[in-house]
Each structure stands twice: as C-alpha cells, then as structure tokens.
Amino acid sequence: MTEVTRPRMTRQRQAILDALDGGGFRSAQDWHDHLRHDGASIGLATVYRSLQHFAESGDVDTVVTASGETLYRRCEQPEVHHHHLRCRNCGAAVDIDIPDLESVTNRIAAQHGYTDVDHTVELIGVCADCTKVSGAKASG
Amino acid sequence: MTEVTRPRMTRQRQAILDALDGGGFRSAQDWHDHLRHDGASIGLATVYRSLQHFAESGDVDTVVTASGETLYRRCEQPEVHHHHLRCRNCGAAVDIDIPDLESVTNRIAAQHGYTDVDHTVELIGVCADCTKVSGAKASG
C-alpha cells in the first residue's frame, strides 16, 4: 500500500488546471470545449480522466446535476468538507458552510440506526448577476 | 392551459404502483426487473415513462446517485418537502426532517444574493440491518 502513483505534469493537465482557474462548475465536455477554444490540443477522454484524477486527489470539487451530468470545479479548500451554492444559470458557485449540519445529520442517522453516513447538500438558485439580467422572470 | 391530460389506469401502471409499495429507492431498470420477476409483462420504456409521470405528479420521489442513475420510490408525503436517509447497500430509505434547514439555507443564499433557491439534501449510509449483515466491515 506504499506504492503511490504520483501524477506527471503534462501539458494537458497543466492546461486543464489553468482552465479550471476560470471558476464555476462545468461539465467535462464544457471544459474540453473551453480548452479547445483556448487553443489547447487535448482529447475529451483525457479531460475526463484528468478531471477524475484531480477529483480523487481532492484538487477539484464535483457535483452531479439532476440530469446526471457531473460538474467539476477547482477546489479551494481541499481539506474542509463544505457545500456549494450554485447558480443554475451560469454555473457560478460559492463555497458555503452550514453550521451544525454535520452534527445534526449524524444525530439523525444514528437515531435511525444508520452508520458510515455521508451527506450531500447542494443549494441551487440564481445568482445576483443572472437575476438582474433575466429581470423578474418567474420560472414556474 | 386548462387542458389537463388525465392519466389512464392501465395494467402496467397499476403494476408499477403496486411494485412501488415494496419500498426502497430503486432505479427504473431495477423496478422493471422486479416487475418482470413479479410476472408482469411490461416494457422498460413504459417503466421509465410511468415513473417520470408519477414523479411529476408528485406520487414518487426521485434522487440521483453519484453515478448519475435516477432512483424512484413511492412518495409518502407528496406535499411536504422532506429529505432522505438512504442505505447505500439495500436502498432502504426513511424520510427525515432537518430542523431549520430551510431557513438556514435561505438565509445563506440571500447573503450571497442568490434568489429562487432550491436545495438538495441526501444522507447516505448503511442501515442497521446491513450493518449487522456485513459485520464490522470497514470500507476504507
């Protein structure tokens, strides 16, 4: 178990990390698009793999949309468990902390006899900028 | 907008609703499997469509797993917003309520200028039964 495969820094990975700095949650294919527009020559499969590796090593955050797409973003706090408030329109996101959430969920889980509990929390809304742009648009 | 298409009760839909009473979150394909084993003759596409219709009408709850699969379950409280504590092993789930979550998330969203905010919360662990079965199994 002491054999750790250390990552190599290739042009592609560097380009991905660079693109990631643009901020916002985007799908692998979106990032791929972004990279190509940026002039980078990189394959879609490579983007998927790299993004996954980064996610595993904690360098990027991932969320799964309701449609099943996985979105990736540069993680700002690799070590701290946190949640996101994401704009459903532009993908912008801010890290948030929900006080006591951990303890509350742990307690609830314990009450029901559940162990090894993990939780997923996502807040999805419309950011200030997009709210301005779309005006008083009512979605439903 | 006053034209509402009212659903017809077909053998297939009845079978699905019946199977749904078995409880637990399962994927459309799982339910389809279950139905076939149950002796029902029903197509996969029909299961998907019916489940979606039920979901839209609020009769079933849906959650999306990390792998992008959509899971369905008979909804017990169609009108009340609630969350789930689900067993990652057997799919069993209990409805839970997280006190003050709504107000907390709304406040946080407002602080960041987000509007029209919705939230997703899922607790995933191992239920008491599965914990017993698998013993003191450590996953990591």
Added chain:
DNA sequence: TGGAGGGTGATAATCATTGTCAAACTGGAG
C-alpha cells in the same frame, strides 16, 4: 541521453434514458 511506465487520444463500447411509431387498450358516448 536512455529507459520505463504513466499519459494521451481516436474510437469503440457501455449504460442509462429518450424518441419513434404502429398497434393495443381505456374510458366515455351513443
């Protein structure tokens, strides 16, 4: 510089889900 092994990328494959469309079925009218 040379070698070893991970990394890359075009493409096929996989998997869940949706679209298609003719035939079967449900529910109400006559």
Added chain:
DNA sequence: CTCCAGTTTGACAATGATTATCACCCTCCA
C-alpha cells in the same frame, strides 16, 4: 354493448455522457 378518440404501450433505434481500448508519445529519474 359497441364504437370512437386519444392515450399508452413496447420493441428498437437513437442519444448523450462516460469509460475502456490500445498503440504511440512524453515525462521524469538515473
């Protein structure tokens, strides 16, 4: 009960995201 209209069904193709393949390329260490 019979007929009709419109829904629903189901087999299968199509879609779309993601993963596996696999031979060639490149990074990193000695």
